[in-house]
Structures are given as structure tokens and as C-alpha cells.
Amino acid sequence: MNAPDRYEAILLAPGENKIDVEVDTRLPSAAIFTFHKEDHTLGNMLRQRLLKTAHVIFAAYRVPHPLTPEFQLRVQTDGEITPRQAVINASQALIKDLGILSREFTKEYELRKAANAANQQQQQNTVE
Amino acid sequence: MDYEMDLEPTGPQVTVREAEPYRVDFRLTAVDLAFANSLRRTILAEVPTLALDLIEIESNTSVLPDEFLAHRLGMIPLNSYNCDQDLDYTRDCDCEDHCVRCSVTLSLHARCGSGIMSVYARDLIVVGERINDKIGDPVTTDPENKGPLICKLRKGQEVKMTCLAKKGTAKEHAKWAPTAAVGFEYDPNNNLRHVDYWYEQDAAKEWPVSENAAWEPAANPDQPFDYDAEPNCFYFDVESIGNLEPDMIIQQGIVSLQRKLATTVSVLLGEGEDGHGGAAEDAEMMGANDPDAYEPPEGIDGNMTAYGNGAASAWGASAQTPYGATPYGQSSYGF
Numbered sequence: 001m002n003a004p005d006r007y008e009a010i011l012l013a014p015g016e017n018k019i020d021v022e023v024d025t026r027l028p029s030a031a032i033f034t035f036h037k038e039d040h041t042l043g044n045m046l047r048q049r050l051l052k053t054a055h056v057i058f059a060a061y062r063v064p065h066p067l068t069p070e071f072q073l074r075v076q077t078d079g080e081i082t083p084r085q086a087v088i089n090a091s092q093a094l095i096k097d098l099g100i101l102s103r104e105f106t107k108e109y110e111l112r113k114a115a116n117a118a119n120q121q122q123q124q125n126t127v128e
Numbered sequence: 129m130d131y132e133m134d135l136e137p138t139g140p141q142v143t144v145r146e147a148e149p150y151r152v153d154f155r156l157t158a159v160d161l162a163f164a165n166s167l168r169r170t171i172l173a174e175v176p177t178l179a180l181d182l183i184e185i186e187s188n189t190s191v192l193p194d195e196f197l198a199h200r201l202g203m204i205p206l207n208s209y210n211c212d213q214d215l216d217y218t219r220d221c222d223c224e225d226h227c228v229r230c231s232v233t234l235s236l237h238a239r240c241g242s243g244i245m246s247v248y249a250r251d252l253i254v255v256g257e258r259i260n261d262k263i264g265d266p267v268t269t270d271p272e273n274k275g276p277l278i279c280k281l282r283k284g285q286e287v288k289m290t291c292l293a294k295k296g297t298a299k300e301h302a303k304w305a306p307t308a309a310v311g312f313e314y315d316p317n318n319n320l321r322h323v324d325y326w327y328e329q330d331a332a333k334e335w336p337v338s339e340n341a342a343w344e345p346a347a348n349p350d351q352p353f354d355y356d357a358e359p360n361c362f363y364f365d366v367e368s369i370g371n372l373e374p375d376m377i378i379q380q381g382i383v384s385l386q387r388k389l390a391t392t393v394s395v396l397l398g399e400g401e402d403g404h405g406g407a408a409e410d411a412e413m414m415g416a417n418d419p420d421a422y423e424p425p426e427g428i429d430g431n432m433t434a435y436g437n438g439a440a441s442a443w444g445a446s447a448q449t450p451y452g453a454t455p456y457g458q459s460s461y462g463f
């Protein structure tokens with residue numbers, strides 16, 4: 001059996017960085033971020049938010065091979081901010097949005113539960 | 129950095145359509161496809177729950193081999209109440225092998241006196257201490273509260289085992305999945321034409337629209353096709369196995385996404401603080417100090433001068449944003 005251990009898809013190997021930053025010297029203000037032990041879940045979300053972030057002129061990601069748990073994110077900016085800062089900005093904006101989502105969901109879920117309880121009460125009353 | 133305000137002034141919107149004990153059906157709007165899909169993916173694979181992971185078999189005289197039983201036991205849903213906060217992963221725990229903070233111990237002992245005996249999940253008993261008073265109980269949803277059938281015993285047969293339940297995620301093994309299914313749909317009327325239907329005579333007749341189609345209008349066929357339109361309304365139907373409440377599954381999914389992003393932020397900021405990478409690398413990234421770098425012709429800005437000002441203001445500004453400063457413990461980035 002040569003199957004890799006399951007945890008290898010989740011845990012960083014000893015000495016492995018979470019993110020390797022490689023400067024793309026072919027163009028100004030461009031960098032390739034290699035995220036280890038991450039997949040489309042983070043890659044696609046970051047990519048789409050980066051495209052909407054100010055000063056970013058290029059953002060794309062790829063998973064080099066489906067069996068290796070890593071993805072590469074290439075970012076180019078217009079020079080106002082560094083690619084590193086662009087990724088940080090995008091991540092912080094997403095964290096904020098997720099926070100809003102969490103609050104909205106809690107609010108709506110409690111409302112729905114209250115409405116369900118009220119409906120049940122009403123039905124019981126009509127039966128009696 | 130006021131771009132966030134321009135993009136989404138209100139942020140994601142949620143409408144919960146149905147909330148049942150094991151199910152929640154909601155509509156998520158004002159987000160993009162990648163965001164919604166990441167939420168779906170993380171709910172499926174990265175919400176931590178509790179499942180039996182290590183089985184010590186003392187006696188098994190049933191007709192099923194040990195590994196068969198161990199596999200069946202692993203699949204049994206266990207109550208994972210507050211699992212993410214209360215419990216540690218065994219691999220991260222300080223203890224020698226396992227302890228109350230990273231595991232729950234259950235015992236299973238059944239011996240058949242006569243006839244045929246069925247062993248159910250309810251026969252799994254939590255032994256010893258546990259971190260809260262719900263965690264580790266087998267989930268039973270049937271009217272008699274028996275839970276799933278583990279095995280059947282004939283007269284004189286016995287199973288006796290100690291089982292260790294650990295925290296994990298479905299990315300490692302599907303037995304840790306919190307959901308039985310996550311329904312996900314967008315654009316039920318196919319206004320965006322992301323789907324190209326196969327049909328015999330008429331696609332509209334042969335492909336009935338889903339119930340979600342009542343929640344948004346179909347495009348007028350006389351109107352020209354809007355090829356710039358993007359999906360922004362998503363229909364989720366999350367079905368829980370019973371180990372976590374459906375709303376907790378969503379909240380945990382959000383938390384796990386936030387953790388991923390927070391790690392990204394702290395790693396990218398942290399590298400700057402260590403001295404290697406960081407400022408020097410950033411300068412290189414901007415095309416400065418690099419003989420091979422692209423040099424813009426004179427008169428076009430975006431050159432080194434722009435870098436100096438732009439970078440300084442960018443770092444400075446981000447230090448004042450609430451997420452840059454407080455939660456990850458960095459108030460200055462050492463530049």
C-alpha cells in the first residue's frame with residue numbers, strides 16, 4: 001500500500017511554510033503565493049475577492065495537481081500596493097463579510113424558529 | 129481602503145426559508161459564486177465533529193470480523209455539541225496518548241442469552257469524564273431511540289470493546305462529516321445560461337424548473353441576453369446527520385473559513401516581521417532593486433517614487449483597519 005497518510009492533506013509537513021511567496025520578476029508588482037494544505041475552498045474565494053480589490057490588475061489561482069494539497073495564487077497590482085498587501089486586504093474584507101454573514105444567519109434563523117413556534121401554537125389552538 | 133464600501137454596502141444577506149430539527153433551508157444573496165461555493169465546500173468537509181476512531185476489542189465472538197465492526201462503529205454519529213471549542217485534536221493535545229480534553233471514551237458490551245439479539249448504537253455507553261454533558265452520546269432519531277444497528281448476536285455470542293471517539297474533519301475521513309447532504313442551487317431559471325440542456329423537442333417542456341424558481345423571475349425571452357450578469361443568489365439546503373444542530377454547522381463553516389483567512393493574514397504579515405522576506409522582498413516585488421525588472425518608460429508613473437508613497441500609506445492605513453490591528457495580535461508590522 002503506497003497511499004499517503006490522510007493527515008498529509010491537512011497538516012503541514014515539518015518545516016513546511018503555510019504560504020511561500022515567490023516574486024515574479026518578469027513583471028513589476030507581481031508575485032506567486034503558494035498555499036500549502038489548502039484547496040479550491042480558499043483559492044477560489046481569494047481569487048474572486050482579489051479581482052474586486054482596488055489596485056489589483058491580475059489575480060488567478062491554480063491547483064497544479066489534484067493529488068497535491070496546494071494551490072498557487074498569482075497576483076499583480078498596479079504598483080500602489082504590494083501583491084502581499086492586496087492578498088491581506090482581500091482576506092480581511094472576506095473575514096468581515098463572513099462576520100456579517102454569521103450575524104445575519106443567526107438573526108434570520110432565530111426569526112424563523114420563532115415563526116415556526118408561533119405557527120405550531122396557532123395550530124394547536126385551532127385543534128382545541 | 130474604502131473599496132469595501134463601494135463593492136457591497138450591506139454585505140451578505142440571508143433568508144431562512146425552513147428550519148427543522150435536522151435541516152435548514154436558506155437563501156444567500158449579495159455574494160458571489162466563489163464565496164457561496166466556498167461556504168458549501170467548508171460545510172461539507174471542514175466542520176469538526178466527533179467520531180469513533182480507535183476501537184480496542186476485548187472479545188468478539190459475533191459472525192462479523194473485528195475490522196468490519198470497527199468500521200461500522202466509526203460511522204455511527206455521535207453528539208458533537210460544542211466540539212470545536214471544547215475539544216482539542218488528539219494530535220495537538222499536550223497529553224501522552226489521549227485525555228478528557230481530546231477524546232471521549234465509550235464502551236460496548238453485549239452478550240446474547242437466547243434467540244437473536246440486536247446491538248444498537250444506544251448500547252454504546254460513555255465511560256469516565258467528558259468535557260460537557262452532551263458530547264459523545266450516540267445520535268438516535270428513531271421513535272424508539274435505538275439508533276443504528278451495529279450487529280446481531282446469536283445465543284452465547286458476545287461483543288465487548290472500548291471505543292475512543294476523537295475530533296476530526298471530513299477532509300480526513302468521511303465519518304466526520306456533519307451533513308448528510310448540502311443542496312446548492314443558483315439561477316433556477318437558467319437566465320445566465322450556465323447550463324446547456326440536452327433535449328428532444330423543447331428544453332423548456334422537458335426540464336421542469338425547481339421550486340426555487342418561484343423565488344426569482346425568469347428572464348424575458350424577448351430581451352437581449354445579458355452576458356455580463358453574474359449569479360448572486362444561492363439556495364442552500366443543509367441536512368444534518370444529527371451530531372450538530374443545522375445552524376451550528378453553518379456557523380462552524382463560517383468560522384473555519386475565517387480561520388483560514390486569518391491564518392493567511394497573519395502569515396503574510398508575520399513574514400514581514402521576521403525580517404526575511406517582508407520589506408526587502410516587497411521592494412523586489414515592486415520592481416525596485418532588480419536589474420531584470422521591467423522599467424516603465426519615462427513619464428509613466430507607477431515607478432519607484434509611487435512605490436515609496438503608496439507602500440507607506442498602504443501599510444499605515446491597514447494598521448488602522450479593525451482586522452489588521454486587533455484580532456491577530458499585531459499592532460505594528462515592524463517596518
